[in-house]
Every structure is written in structure tokens, then in C-alpha cells.
Amino acid sequence: MPFIPHTEEDVAEMLASIGAKSIDELFDEIPADLKTGKLTQVPPGLSEMEISRLMYERAQQDGFYLSFIGAGAYEHHIPAAVWQITTRGEFYSSYTPYQAEASQGTLQLLYEYQTMMASLTGMDVSNASLYDGASALAEAALMAVRQHRTSRRILVPQTVHPVYRNVMRTIVRNQAIEVVEVPYDPATGQVAIDTLDQFAQEEFAALIIPQPNFFGVLEQVDALTDWAHDKQSLAVAVVNPVSLAMLKPPGEWGRRGADIAVGEGQPLGIPLSSGGPYFGFMTCKQELVRQMPGRIIGRTTDLEGKEGFALTLQAREQHIRRSKATSNICTNQGLMVTAATIYMSLLGPEGLYRVAAHSHANTVALIEQLEKLPGVKKAFHSPFFHEAALQLSVPADKVLNRLKAQGVLGGVLLENHYPDLKNTLLVCATETKTAEDLDKYTEVLRQALAASA
Structure with a gap:
């Protein structure tokens, strides 16, 4: 939002309206010994051209690097229109629809986002949204355990992002959930199907399947998904959303498709920003929707037949008893989701x-x-x-x-x-x-x- 300074006439008029003679009188309740006096270290004011030159010179001191770093956060071109629209006041200041009936614009945008993400991943329903890709994976693990009911063990390949694995362990360990790691083939960088034979006689709530994996390698997702389903376990996909424009979506993996798909939404129009803020996405099959954390937006019609949007299946601690909530850390990263929605809309x-x-x-x-x-x-x-x-x-x-x-x-x-x-x-x-x-x-x-x- 632009900074618009007040003139001396503006200040005098405002003080007169509230009956104060000066700014000092307005803040006379502050003890004198707490006041610092005049700011002697602040340099004199500069013109717009001068301050632009100064900031440009300061930025150059950081240097410019040609980056070939990925590992979960990616440098993509972001059309200027994405953040020009995202930072408009009506989007920029709209965090979350606590009063849903008064937040139709926000709800419609989230509904459009959910529709796009469900289409991109080939799944039935999407939430909106989670902190980041790592916490989204942890929530998927909790979700799988709730759905499975009998097992509290999760199979996680070592080819899953190491930070994601660490975050998942941190979140699930106090809920008596065991994370069992699956080694990778040193020749291919993949999880070999015969490697899973050692777990054939054990029960697991879910198998995590990265695509592409942390090494950038494409896993044998069809075979891994079918293996999980043959073991009566859930298949949880961890995917790069940009890759899904080329690769088979999780909803089409194997004979039945993955049950849950999560990932990091940063590649969809979010700048690197030294590591955040980012957002996590989560989609799933219809039969798991009541286990999904976060908000889900529905579209309906009112008594006059007019289209409207509403929060639905609000299974978080703000809406129901904490003991029945699906999560107490889920959030709507509203501004990031707004940018991602605009990014996907512009690119198509x-x-x-x-x-x-x-x-x-x-x-x-x-x-x-x-x-x-x-x-x-x-x-x-x-x-x-x-x-x-x-x-x-x-x-x-x-x-x-x-x-x-x-x-x-x-x-x-x-x-x-x-x-x-x-x-x-x-x-x-x-x-x-x-x-x-x-x-x-x-x-x-x-x-x-x-x-x-």
C-alpha cells in the first residue's frame, strides 16, 4: 500500500478535531524519562530519485548470483501481473474468512484455487491450505493414521526431502506414530519395488511416494501405489505442482490412484524470498474428505437462486471440540494462495x-x-x-x-x-x-x- 504523508495542515486539522494542541500533548501519558528526544542519527530527507539511487546501490552490494539451486524451492519467472493484482488492497488485507457470509470474494478465490489444485493433481477435493510442503506431509501422515485406524506406522522412502522427513517426525512422534524409512537403490536413485519385500508381512497406515523425488529422479509411482493398496495401506503422493503439467497426476497412479496428494506450492508464483512465506497444498479422494485438515470452500445457491460460497466441513479446533479436530495447526496461507491462483489463471x-x-x-x-x-x-x-x-x-x-x-x-x-x-x-x-x-x-x-x- 502506498505511504501518503500528512501535511502540517492535515496534522493541525486532526489535532483540532480531537481537542489536542500538539502531538506531544496527544502522547502526554508517556513518562518523560522514556522519551528519547530528537532522532539525531537520522540523515536528512532525500528526494525520490535520490532514495531510489541509494537503495539500488545498497542492493548491488549483495551481488547477483546465477542460481542453480533447487532442492524444494525453485526460481521461476513470475509475471508482473501476479503480485500487482495480489497486493491490491482487497486481496492484500484479506487473511481468512472468519465471517464467511461477509467474505464472498475471498471464498470465491479459494474455491477457484481448490478447483485448480484438484484438477492439477487429478484428485476429488482440495483444502485451502497449509503452512508449507513439509507440514502438509506431516498432516497427510496424521490423516492416513486416522483413516487406517489399526496401524500407526508410516513407510517413508529416503528419497523424500530430508527436511520434510524431519518435520514429519517432529509432528507425529508425540502421537505414538512410527516413521519407518525405506532405502533407495544407489544405482537408480529410486525406491526399488523389491526393496519393499522386507516390509511385506508388516502393517502400515501409508506409503509416502515422492514424484519427482529429492534427487530429481522419477519414481515408479504406479508400482508403488499398487503395492500400498495391495497391503491395505494408503498411498500418499508428495509432488512438485509444476511437474504435474507434464507428468501423470497422482489421481491416476496405479489401478486406483493415490489417496492423498501434498506438496509445496512455492513454484506457483511465489518468490524465493529467502525461504518464505510459502504454502502447502493438500488434495485427496472424496472418501477421505472428512479426515482432511484445513478449510474447504463449497459453492451453493441461496433462496433466490443466486450463487454463493460457504465454508464447509470445518473440522478444525476453532469450530468443533479440540478432541475431535483434524488438526490444530492448519491455516489458510491466504496471500500465497491468492498469488498461486492468479499465477495459474494467467498461465493456464x-x-x-x-x-x-x-x-x-x-x-x-x-x-x-x-x-x-x-x-x-x-x-x-x-x-x-x-x-x-x-x-x-x-x-x-x-x-x-x-x-x-x-x-x-x-x-x-x-x-x-x-x-x-x-x-x-x-x-x-x-x-x-x-x-x-x-x-x-x-x-x-x-x-x-x-x-x-
Whole structure:
């Protein structure tokens, strides 16, 4: 919102209206010893042009980095219209529809968001929404346990984002829910189906299925989903929403489709912003809707036949007894969902597909270039979306430091989360990268490898 300063005449008129002679008299209840007096360290006022120049110079001190970091937060192009519309007063100041009947605009936007997310994931219903992708996965685990009723164990592949796994453990551990990790195939970076045989005689509430997984690799989602259903367990998908413009949606995995789909909504028009705020999305099949946390918006008609929107199935602690609530941390990240809705509306299915296809093509081109360098090879031989793991023949941490010195953020060091993946980088390229950007990365990596060797 714009800052509009008051003139001296404005101030005098307002003081006169409330019967105060001065600003000091207005705040005369503040003890004198608490007042600091005049602000002597504040520099003199600047013109708009001067302050713009100053802020530009300050911003330049941070430097500009060409980023190839992904790992759950992605640099995508965001059309200027997205946040120009999102920050309009009617959206910007509208947090959550506590008085639903007076919040028709907010409710309609959330309804449109839910419709888009259900369509994108191939599921029946969506909520609106959750804190982030990690807490959305934790809520899905709780939801699966409530639905399953007899088991309080969750199967989680190690290919699920390590931060997501940590957040899930933190949230479920005090509810006597056991998280059992599934190892990955070191050759493919996938969960091999025969790896699950060791759990064949045990009961689990759900199997978590990432697509793509943390390594950027595409999992065998059909086989994993059918395995879970054959074991009378739920299949919970953790997906990148942009990838769904190209890949089969969770609702079509296997014979019956996944039961729950969650993920991080940041790629849908939310800037990186040093890590937040982001939002988590959750969709599910119709039979699980009463177990879903968060708000669900319904469309109806009034007595005059006019269309209206309403909160429905409000199974949170604000609306029912806490002991019966599906969650006490669920929230509507209203502003982020607004931006995502506008982003998806502007791009449409074709635009979202182009973003996904261009991101995939850029990553394929980059990996092909980098593999030609001596001492660089792919860590896994499996299909990938827009991230891939590269194994280096020299210390990867030193290489990253050399890249950064050249203005390139070269990726994520995987051994911080996977000790067996020594000197392995997770590299990402989205649609924001040009051929010149890929060439620059290749050249500075070549130099860094040579220097490190």
C-alpha cells in the first residue's frame, strides 16, 4: 500500500478535531524519562530519485548470483501481473474468512484455487491450505493414521526431502506414530519395488511416494501405489505442482490412484524470498474428505437462486471440540494462495506445461554439457524432471566455493543429508535459465574442477 504523508495542515486539522494542541500533548501519558528526544542519527530527507539511487546501490552490494539451486524451492519467472493484482488492497488485507457470509470474494478465490489444485493433481477435493510442503506431509501422515485406524506406522522412502522427513517426525512422534524409512537403490536413485519385500508381512497406515523425488529422479509411482493398496495401506503422493503439467497426476497412479496428494506450492508464483512465506497444498479422494485438515470452500445457491460460497466441513479446533479436530495447526496461507491462483489463471494449462517443458529441457541440456567435463558424471541413471545429482571427482564443497566466487550458486551438497553421496551436487535449471547461463555454469565448473584438481 502506498505511504501518503500528512501535511502540517492535515496534522493541525486532526489535532483540532480531537481537542489536542500538539502531538506531544496527544502522547502526554508517556513518562518523560522514556522519551528519547530528537532522532539525531537520522540523515536528512532525500528526494525520490535520490532514495531510489541509494537503495539500488545498497542492493548491488549483495551481488547477483546465477542460481542453480533447487532442492524444494525453485526460481521461476513470475509475471508482473501476479503480485500487482495480489497486493491490491482487497486481496492484500484479506487473511481468512472468519465471517464467511461477509467474505464472498475471498471464498470465491479459494474455491477457484481448490478447483485448480484438484484438477492439477487429478484428485476429488482440495483444502485451502497449509503452512508449507513439509507440514502438509506431516498432516497427510496424521490423516492416513486416522483413516487406517489399526496401524500407526508410516513407510517413508529416503528419497523424500530430508527436511520434510524431519518435520514429519517432529509432528507425529508425540502421537505414538512410527516413521519407518525405506532405502533407495544407489544405482537408480529410486525406491526399488523389491526393496519393499522386507516390509511385506508388516502393517502400515501409508506409503509416502515422492514424484519427482529429492534427487530429481522419477519414481515408479504406479508400482508403488499398487503395492500400498495391495497391503491395505494408503498411498500418499508428495509432488512438485509444476511437474504435474507434464507428468501423470497422482489421481491416476496405479489401478486406483493415490489417496492423498501434498506438496509445496512455492513454484506457483511465489518468490524465493529467502525461504518464505510459502504454502502447502493438500488434495485427496472424496472418501477421505472428512479426515482432511484445513478449510474447504463449497459453492451453493441461496433462496433466490443466486450463487454463493460457504465454508464447509470445518473440522478444525476453532469450530468443533479440540478432541475431535483434524488438526490444530492448519491455516489458510491466504496471500500465497491468492498469488498461486492468479499465477495459474494467467498461465493456464498450456502455459504451465511450457514452464515444465522448458525447465526439463534446460536441465537435460545442462547435464549433457557438464557430463562432458572430466571428473563429472551423473550419480543416478534414471529419468529426471528438472533436477539431477552429479558426482564430482574432487571435493564438492571446494568446487561450490569456487563457483560462488565467480557468481554462480552451483547446487546443493547432498552429503550433508546423505553421507554415502560424497562429493555429489544436486543441480537444478528452470525456465529462467538461458543458453548463455548454461554455458557460463559449464565454463566456471570446468575452471573450478581444474583448480581443485
